[in-house]
Amino acid sequence: MKHEKSLDAYLQESEYINYSNIQIQDLIRSFKQDTEMERIRAVFEYVRDEIDHSYDVKKQEVTRRASEVLEKKHGICYAKSHLLAAILRGMDIPAGICYQRLTLFDKPEDGYCIHALNSVYLKDLGKWVRIDARGNKEGINAQFSIEEEQLAFPIRVEYGEKDYATNYDEPHPDIIKTLEENNNCIQMYQKGLPEELSD
Numbered sequence: 001m002k003h004e005k006s007l008d009a010y011l012q013e014s015e016y017i018n019y020s021n022i023q024i025q026d027l028i029r030s031f032k033q034d035t036e037m038e039r040i041r042a043v044f045e046y047v048r049d050e051i052d053h054s055y056d057v058k059k060q061e062v063t064r065r066a067s068e069v070l071e072k073k074h075g076i077c078y079a080k081s082h083l084l085a086a087i088l089r090g091m092d093i094p095a096g097i098c099y100q101r102l103t104l105f106d107k108p109e110d111g112y113c114i115h116a117l118n119s120v121y122l123k124d125l126g127k128w129v130r131i132d133a134r135g136n137k138e139g140i141n142a143q144f145s146i147e148e149e150q151l152a153f154p155i156r157v158e159y160g161e162k163d164y165a166t167n168y169d170e171p172h173p174d175i176i177k178t179l180e181e182n183n184n185c186i187q188m189y190q191k192g193l194p195e196e197l198s199d
Contacts, residue, residue, distance in 0.1 A: 001167040009169040010094035016082045019090030028090045041144045043114040044131050045065050047084040053135040055189045064179045071084040077134045084133050094121035108159050109123040119167045142150035
């Protein structure tokens, strides 16, 4: 991962990572684990397991801001990455957003899409790790792991899939444009997701 900014950049609040929202603050206070590492794991598992992936549960509504994702209890990977970053940053834990280029429905001929996941800085270990709170289901088993990544989607280079190297402190403009220009999540997911990120 490329980190072009200081750790402080990954603690900032913004329009989509709006952690001063009252409901997000209430949620943050509900995590009472003893160590920061345990809190990170608990937050990751909360967003992974308690916030539905919109497409998995066939919700047409598009959620965008972290507060909206928490209120509605669902979002696609982009929206869930905003919520996970917001909760962690609200705990003063640096968190970023990373992206992958994946096949949309498992084969190159299906076309491609951009997938979002998160990064978190582990102060105890002095390193960043990537975590993917997309939501597990058959064939997907993402876990919090500090040694070997266990993401939702391992990259298959032979399929033209790839990891984007940048650890973003803010959602990519292409992602925000996609979320803001769509009002039907099912249609957006099937036909409206970007296939590449612009530079």
